[in-house]
Amino acid sequence: MVSNSKNPGKARRLMGIIAVILFIVVLVVSVLLFENPPKGKRTDAPESAFSADRAFVHLTQIAKQPHTFYMPENENVRSYIVEQLQGLGLDVDLESHPIVYNRGNGNEQATLHNIIATLKGSLDGKALMMSAHYDSVAKGPGANDDGVAVAALIETARALKAQAKPLHDILFVITDGEEGGLLGAEQFWLGSKYKDRVGMVANFEARGASGPSLMFQTSSGNGMLIRGFASVAPVPVSNSFLADIYRKMPNDTDLTVSLRTGVPGLNFAYVGSWDKYHSAEDTIDHVSKATLQHHGDNALAVASHFGAMDVSGLKDSDMEYFNVYGKLVYYPQSLNLPLAILLTVILIALTAVFIGKRAASIGRVISGIGFVVLGFLLSALISLGYYELLNAINERIGMSFYHFSFLAITLIVHVLLSLYLRRTRNELEMVISASFMFLFLVYVVTFLLPGAGYMFGLPLVAHCIVLGFLIASKDPSAALRRSWMIMLLSVVPGLLFTTLFHLLFMAMPPRVNVVCAVLFSLNLFLIYPLTSNIAALLKGSGRTRSTGKARFSV
Structure with missing residues (x-):
């Protein structure tokens, strides 16, 4: 059902989006503040301390x-x-x-x-x-x-x-x-x-x-x-x-x-x-x-x-x-593989429950994984083209804005993709699809880059917990669209990937922004309800794909 009063609904949606973005900004800034080196001590520091x-x-x-x-x-x-x-x-x-x-x-x-x-x-x-x-x-x-x-x-x-x-x-x-x-x-x-x-x-x-x-x-x-x-x-x-x-x-x-x-x-x-x-x-x-x-x-x-x-x-x-x-x-580190196996069992079980409740479709979950791949490929290709363009015109811009522009491009790609996706599948299906992609990456890094296990495993643990609580919800996708729920989904990825982006931006040449665009794309799919809400605001509609008896509302 859609609200009869469009303006209040748009206003609420806009305020919700702003609240989520401000929350993520505060989360990122707070992480970076704790990574700043301490202020240098003067010569009058205690003899046993470093100055x-x-x-x-x-x-x-x-x-x-x-x-x-x-x-x-x-x-x-x-x-x-x-x-x-x-x-x-x-x-x-x-x-x-x-x-x-x-x-x-x-x-x-x-x-x-x-x-x-x-x-x-x-x-x-x-x-x-x-x-x-x-x-x-x-x-x-x-x-x-x-x-x-x-x-x-x-x-x-x-x-x-x-x-x-x-x-x-x-x-x-x-x-x-x-x-x-x-x-x-x-x-x-x-x-x-x-x-x-x-x-x-x-x-x-x-x-x-x-x-x-x-x-x-x-x-x-x-x-x-x-x-x-x-x-x-x-x-x-x-x-x-x-x-x-x-x-x-x-x-x-x-x-x-x-x-x-x-x-x-x-x-x-x-x-x-x-x-x-x-x-x-x-x-x-x-x-x-x-x-x-x-x-x-x-x-x-x-x-x-x-x-x-x-x-x-x-x-x-x-x-x-x-x-x-x-x-x-x-x-x-020996917990990586047991954790991956446990997450596999839990995620499959949760997906089966949601399919049984007609809150999700197995076909749309599987095809959603394809859209996750498409999303990060598009983000990578467009970011690479943008990088080459800046090199060709020798444009000199501040590094902070330079890095931010690649992330902004990736966000735009996802909003545009969400304009289509929200007509064909719901938020729950896309969050489950993104979770399965992270599960695949958990196995990849467990065997090829074991030190990265926490980077993909812990966000997936958090998402499985959230999905577990949604089992009791009559309308899981509607719950996922709520601002506080998107904030909850963003906490663990925000904490872990902020540090990684910070270090990569500091240590590596500008081309690393293409890699960061791919990683950012994966994270945006984990919080797909945010880009779905932005797309809905741009489209001016509260409708999203229904999978079952009820049509989900915003």
Whole structure:
């Protein structure tokens, strides 16, 4: 039945749409606020705390000019680091390694110098290794890559000296020649007299000039590492999806070398303002003190926690993990497949119930899956065309608007698609179709990208719960069209995919917007009642497809 008074109905629908959009905006903004790096602490911060201002003093000496491993300036940087670590009372050793390298003009000889500083613990046993590299690329002074990390480790060593003595030794290994191909790390793990003492590595890097310090990589069997990091990280920004993506990429850091030896470890980096990476603009003028503070907070937290425990047996089962509202949530990755099987049983059972109640049609649910595929294909193709157009005209727009424009295009595609879909099927059928597509993706990632299991599994858990409550409803599609119900459907996808989009937008070139358009398309189908309501508002009709005795009303 349709309301006899059209204007009040349109007004209510419009207000409902606005309420849902505002709710999603608040949800997204609140997630992003918790991922901002903390404000940098000043020099008057407590002695046992990390201070970005204190670390920045070191950075001004480290990042004066380019200092790749074959440049004379590299010796000045090395001398400064050694002097600072010795001044803190650490035992400092300089290990030299003659090498032959080629810059394109034939073989040349050089000597790498790795700095190893030891903060003595109270007991014998395996040591925690905190690592970074002090050389830069030839193009720039390397303020972010990797000057911030080196300065952070010097300040971390100072803060640790002000705390209780660690249980076991902590080694600060500042390598040379990383930009030449992980040369210093290779030499350390080939023949350093310290290598057999290492039980765990925490490496600090950069691929940009701003943003949060991400824990973006772990060794396999990371259960104890994740539990430990989650318990002490002040502002954890990390997820297992990101770690799996990184494993598929050709990028390497010094941690790559240690992982080959079987030593467990964590890897940290920041990726905002990636255009400054490996460029002449990687100067102290483009260093974020908030990012420096976050990098240092992570370093001090890891050193304090793992330095106070036995790191000789850290391997455990892998974890699925993600950050939300300042906490790192985790659970065993081994639950992915049982969860997928359970969700399959539940979703099939729910669908059967709704078909039995004549609230849905099996044919329209199956064909709806085809429309889900069509939706993300259209979104991808149109977004790709838009990307190529912007490249062709060399249009310069702000990055925030740039990213938003791709999401807006995807939303428009879905509204237009909904104008047709709402005449042929109801909201319940499309939500079930989207759920089956997510179920398919749960199986795909379980076997191919297990760290992404939470990304598709948990939204599906939430949707199954909502669908379960709708069994008692006389008109499930009408219930799904209600504003509060759409808000409920959007919570879990919003929490999880906001972080992923944020990291992809920060870390990757603009073409990543096409990938994000596909992921956004999938999420819009999960909250299909929103685009259906927008389409109804544009069409000026309250009618939607009926499947059974009753025609659904809005």
